[in-house]
Amino acid sequence: MTVALLGQALRDVAVLAMWLALPFLIAVAIGGAIAALLGAVTQLQDSAITLLARLGGFVIAAAIFGPAVAAQVQHFGQQMITLIATQGGS
Numbered sequence: 001m002t003v004a005l006l007g008q009a010l011r012d013v014a015v016l017a018m019w020l021a022l023p024f025l026i027a028v029a030i031g032g033a034i035a036a037l038l039g040a041v042t043q044l045q046d047s048a049i050t051l052l053a054r055l056g057g058f059v060i061a062a063a064i065f066g067p068a069v070a071a072q073v074q075h076f077g078q079q080m081i082t083l084i085a086t087q088g089g090s
Helices: 003-042 046-089
Strands: none
Touching: 003 046
């Protein structure tokens, strides 16, 4: 495997990781914002509420985006295995 191919593969890994993490990060941020708004309105400043809101956002995002994330990871893995096989592992 040449240095250029290795560099491209590492770049692809970084870009894929960022894109796959984005829905979960957005969901957790929205959950935190809702919990903060709820805390400001009710004057209830319990950390468990914030944790549960963020966890709920993550679970909802995992249910919605989980299959797509798994498919992307599987596709990327197949591409890397094909690349390694065509390069002969050297």
